[in-house]
Amino acid sequence: MNNGQLPLGGDAQALLAPAQRLTNWRAFIASLAANREAVVKDPDLVHLATHVVEVFAEYAAHSGLTRAQLRQHLGPSGRGWPPAVLDSRLSLMIDMNFLEPYLLKSHQDRYVMRPAGLAGALAAQRLASHGGVDELIALMDRTRELFRHDNPDPALVLRELRTCRHGLVVFALDLQRQVATATPAELVIAQRQHDHTDFTRQVTGLNRLVTRAFPGHPVMEDAATALIEAAQFYRDQQIAAVGKVLDQGGASLNLDVLTAAEYAHLARTAGTERLGHFGACLVADAAPLWIDGQDVVEAAAACIPAATPRARPAPPLPTPGDDNDPLDALDDALAHEDLRQRVLMEDLLGDLTHVQLGDVLEAKGWPAAARLLADLLAADADPLAPYQVDIAVPVRVDAGAKVTYLHDVQLRLGAPQSGNEEEGDE
Template identity: 45%
Template sequence: MSDGDGPGISADEEDQSPVVQTDLFDSYREQLALSERRATWKAFAAPLTSQAGAVVRDPDLVEMAVAVIGAFSEHPSEHGMTFAQIREGLRSMGVGATFATIEARLEHLHREGFLETYLPKLHQGRYVIRPAGLVGALAAQRVAEYGGIDEMVLLLDRTRAALQMPNPDPRRVLNHLHTCRFTLTVFAKDLQRCVATGTSAELMIMGRQHDHSGYTQQVVDLNSLITSRFAGLYELEDAAAALIEAEQFYRAQVRAAIGKVLAHGGASLNFDVLTPREYEDAAIGSSPDLLADVGTHLIADAPEVVIDVNGMVKALDQYGPRPKHRFRPPEPPRGNPDPDPIGAMARAAVEARRRRRLGLEALLGGKTEVDLTSAMQTSWPTAVRILTDAMALDADKNEPFLLHIDEALLIDPEAPVTYLHPARLIRTEFVLPEADMSTEQSQSQQGGSDV
């Protein structure tokens, strides 16, 4: 293991085979990304530091502090350890940093008070670990693993301990309740942000960090203790009720994070949603029906095709090659000839012109000229039909009708047709429409039959 200051273990130390010691912390600690661990440590140490960059960037240096604790616990000396003995203990625990890196780290731990001299003398080369440094190293590991969730449990325990004293101090209990509520709110809002913006992998880690199933019951128990010990102190009762509301908000965000992980994990068939131990417990304790549902949507390779030799021989015997020549399909049965679309269009046009002529002749009433304005004022459909028929026959050179539309505009808000231009219909000559229509219709039928 190297931190960038050297190639790793020196040549004279390669023959020493380090003994790997079991870590004191859970195995899934390594799942946290280095950047996330650095960000957590920076936030954790921010209230204690006075300048930016004070927190180490290499997590291995923090691991080295934990390894120093292990080296002291394994050493039999009762008067502290020298730097040489500490380096030897680190090597035996598998720390592979260079000599310069270990020496610089031990000097830093000594300057900051993590390592104290055994006797208050100058140039005294034996050291012991200050208990506060031990707690800081372990707390740094714990906050990287659980993100500070353990502090919420610790706050509840301290509040319960303050309530269970013979004469509890109301002000102290109130401060504990406020601190618990503030902590819950901060964690809940951070969870709410991660649910909205985080990935499934980040939510999985956070879900395991927030796995405190008994937290709700602890808050309820605290509220009962406050009600029994401080009945009538409304300030404490209000603080306890506010703590319950904060816990409900926090629990809702935990459920939302778990729901998003399950939804995304189920849709993407991601098996990292649960830990290996959880899968093992499910395989042992779940019913066969639930275990069968797990593989419903899994993708598996298709089975191999099994070929029956006897069946293949029988299929070949019954196989007949497809003929290469084509057969003409049978002719359709003879019956009524297909309808004549062109003749139908011609007959429809003659019928439409006949209908228009009859309509205009009815408006003329035997006169050569008539004002269409009053007829068009009855309704909009009537006005549109009269104008359409008149313009169509006016455009036909074979028809004796002229349409004159005045430029003046008549507006009457109360009338069915609120505005229109005055129009007059003029007939240029008298022609019997029925006779003309019958002649044209017969001619069209003859033309259609010829077609």
């Protein structure tokens, strides 16, 4: 414990997770944004603003830097930014007045950086580590500066005191919600954003300044008292967060709730009693017995069961017809199919040399009509079969029929096709 705080480690500058950083930046810019897509989705792009600050501080001439010079110092040969990303971000910075033309004229290619952009880049870095607590610390410092004057303005002091109280309450309520809903690991991440603060001491000192500057002023005293209550509420939530981490993380023997740097900090600063307390809860296995490779081989050989070899089953007895060639069965099937088609064609023609089959197909309906049409086309394609099929181009449409769309089909009896026939002969 340090001045009323419960720090969990010394790694106060560790960056938050990318999702948490983006959430903090979105919340930070919400009061200025025109739409929900105002913040970049890649947190690494935010570092480009810091690199622009560095380049202007190190290389800017009397009249600023040109866009080509910015590309040179920030591109692959400089800070390593890809050209496409760099051009896109520079255009955005110019549109947003982060970079301004040296002369306020059209087609100016020399730029300077607006100081407000520097403040935004620094604020983005603080949000990436502490989630906004630094701004509340700055507000406390600014409020104390008011008392350096001989006669501080009561209205201004009262407004700053209330603003400080509002900030403390907002942070306390956020911690209270996370104590109720977050896991121990998430609480540790949240606590790292607060463990460098010392609001209890700062608020106490600020309360003394208010009492000394405005003795017997009930409104100012009430505001100072309310600020102390808000700081106590905030500290209670910090203690509750640490308590939940110790209770649940310790009970589950989860060593991942702290980082390696925090364990190293604890090893350097904690006494043997505290370190022994954590060691008493650890589960350790006994030292293994020493065995060499030959011992493993012998033990494995001794444990191999004596398996009875499986006898191969006798081959199945031959069945009648097994000596036949399989291709003979295929030839028989083809002959049977050819006979079935010839009988079908003869039944359709009867004693005629040609017949219209549109009504027959329509009467059968699908899928029988489809099977008959397939047989007709197969007979027409067979060069040894004396059948020809003509399909008319017009389409018969009858919404009430079994076959709604149908071409007129004619089956004709003709001579078998021959591969030696001249083109165009019937």
